[in-house]
Amino acid sequence: MAKSNGKTDAKQQVKQDPETVEKELEEVGIVRAPDGGYGWIIVISSFLLNMIVDGVIFTVGKILIPAWTKSFNVSSTSASLTMSILSGFYFFVGPFASALCNVFGCRAVAIAGSIIAAFGFLISVHAPNIYVMYISFGLIGGAGFGMMYLPAIVIISQYFATKRSLATGIAVCGSGIGTTVFALLNDVVFYHVNEEWSKFLLYTSAVTISGLFAALLLRPLRASQSQIEKVAQIVEEYEVQKEKSPDSPVLSLSAHKYNTPFLSSLELHTAGKQNNNINGSVKSIIDAVAKDVEELNRPLSRMDIFYSGSTTNLHVRSRANTMNREEVVENLKHARDLAKDNVQQVYLSTMNLQEAADGHIAITEKKSVKDDILQALRALLDRTLLASPSFLTLAFSGTLTLSCFYVPFIYLGNQMDKIEGLTAMEKSLPLSIIGVLNILARIACGYIADRPQVSALLVNNIALFLAGIATLTVPFYTEYWHFIAFTIPFSVGVACFAALRSVICLELVGLEKLSNAFGILLTFMGIGATVGSPIAAALKDYTGNFDTSFYIMGGLMALSGLICFPLPQIRQWEQNRSQKTDAKSDVELQGLTDNA
Template sequence: MVVDGGWGWMITLSAFVHSFLVDGICFTFGTFLEHFLKYFGGSNGKTQLLSSMISGTYLSMGLVSGALTDRFGCRRLAIVGLIVASVGLFLSTFSPNLDVMILLYGIVSGAGFGLVYTPSVVIVGHYFNKRRALATGIAVCGSGIGGFVFAPLSVLLIETYAWKGALWILSAIVLNGVIFAAFYRPLPSPPNTSAFASSTDTEIDLRDNSRCKQLVFAFKQTFNLTLLKSPTFALYSFSGFLVCTGFYIPFNFLPVFASDLNLSAREGAILISVMGIFNTVSRVLVGLLTDQSWANCILINSTMLFIGGIATCFVPICTTYAILIAYAALFGTTVGTFVALKSIILVELKGDKWLSKTLGLVNFMISISVFIGSPVAGALSDLTESYDAAFYFAGGTIGLAGLMCFPLRYIARWEHDRSPQDDETKEPRLTSMRTVHM
């Protein structure tokens, strides 16, 4: 049963709030960075593990949260996830050293957010059919709005209550997300259905209720590395890996870079807010643009990544606040474009029959790059004693990713001409686990 309205809009609002909370916390790590460096006395590289762990863990949790959602339901899993994330943030303020902080803030809170995000996306799909794209779009827009709101809020809280008090309040705000998770009322499911199988595309017996087998099935789906034999998919996957290696670096380093230019903490937070709002707006506008028959989504993606990467390399010579604001708007548009076009490009390159498999593997590779990117940028900053190297590194990886995408359409055409059955008639043997858009 699909509602396509009514209580479904309350579900959409709740999913929006959860997206707002999850990415709002993750995107505004940069406002805390300077305080973490001073308090724990760690290097930039190690301190950046806090950001990479919380973001990477929440993304990589998609590997198991789909199976857990099927086992326990969207409402229960989201409630547990919010409680875990809130407790992790709260307890992290009592950390005696950076290692414990990484465990509590990065891994525990990240795991909690990972448990929230998947059911929030999944349940919207349960309640909508004809309006599913609209409802999902509204729900994931909470991501950019979260960055827009939480950045200045975090600075205000830090100025008023110090970083520990700020995290206490943020953990309480996250805990209030439980109220919205309670609205995730499940719809009755048709008999003999599974989140991981359908009667037309899997060899698994649907009457087998073994959750362990379903979980193993989900892992087999995600780690179906035979997809990497496709030159088109391998190239786009590596491009996505490079993009997300640099994805969080400007979010994390721009506030401290602004501080070195003698800008206030609030001005640094506004830069994050600008990135957040342009991230949101660009997702909507790019979606509308690519619906036009003349639009070339691969060219749009490639151009924006290349321009965003080059602009990031030039951040070290930006000496005025106005120029930094312009860069923040451009970078927010760049990442919003990448996220909005990811599934669209995969459909164009490999066909919609392969979307669930390709998107699952791409998201897994992205989660690995998120673990790597910020700590490497921090280590480079330690070696050079300057934040410039972090922006060169981020800009280089994102710009290179854009360059790699330009010939994708031609490579896809060559691959299709060589073996057309791979794209049109060959059905994937495994169905998808539930995946989460970054």
């Protein structure tokens, strides 16, 4: 009997350990990705949102910039700045949209984004000059598009884990379909509105507001009532055991002294609400627990929320730069064995929790919406990344890539003017082909993302370099088929950059800082998107044609791939330097201790 009691006491002692309870609470409270079911409706919604946003951004500039140049009697540089502000704010608003998703949910943010963007385009109809257009079409429209795009990507990661690569691949194909469809449709619409840009903007606004109906399908994942009740029960049992064993060396310390943010929050919010009767109902603390379970399942609570690949290989991919090829393959086999056993790991972050002055996690009882948003934005900004040579190299590369990214979409038709007799439809065909090839290339990138033995960085660098060289040679094209051939390397480069960016970030900075890195990269990319097209237009205004623009922008894209080839070596040097600094600090600290 005594032996039996001993086992029971040992079991209770393990149960009483705050870190053990924390793991159990997270296991119960986390809403697991269903990897199917309603998730496929989410994929359809995300597909439609990507189709609308990228379809508009990539295709309308070809029509609107010449129209604005003529209507407002401004230079090509001034007119193109409108599209640049639109695409720039599409990226700039990314971190803010992430914070809004964390507070209000993906559906509300996407709905608001479609309304804001459609409103911006609608009021642009009566813009008296190009400067008003900068605000209405560029800033307001771009901000709305950013709020449509970010939720459509984030929510895929909530609904899918092992099948995330497939789900994301299908969703982002909306970008290619949108480019293909709208590149052809826009010319037809523009013709039927008698080439009046103000009426064309009514059509653009109507297309954008249709995203509202797709956004309505973004139903959030919520914890079930049984999950909340189970969490409440675990917390109550833990508190009862603390009261019954006040002298326990484990329980004499509060959970706040451990790395147990979820348990600490629950203890704070349920303080005084537990029943004194051990066998009593836990209903009195369920309301208090529900809020914390909701916090636990917010988008930014997951470190892998911006990762586009399947989580089966996530841990292996995050260590790809620290392992040789044989180790990668061996770890990959283990990861896939776990997937076969339906072992789904959730990688949690504490970025929603505030750090107290004493170094422990501090949870405030009440926070305003403003505080929630600011806290999420602060969590996304990691200043240490801005001091990392390897990360800054990647960020600068992204800026260079985006400076060229939109130039062929907007100005390729101008280069085709040298071929006589081409119709508007024929001039739009290369953009449509880019959309189709983009779909195929993104599917291939999804295949690469799920294979850590393949270097995503190397594939990206080669693709960008070749895309840049192809762009640089555009002024030499004299035949229609030359422009058709150009779409192949350019589409692959664009697709690799868009699809593999989060994978490269993961390998470079690790899972713990992936969200921070992604948010900062969006800002750098926004800078490139804003300045690229106006520079190309300014060169045209100065030289009289777009030849120099394609030379320079193509060179910048090729350079963006080239400068990332030594990135692994830069990262290794950086890590070695950090280790030497840490070792030196340890020696100095030991010396001070010995002297004391």
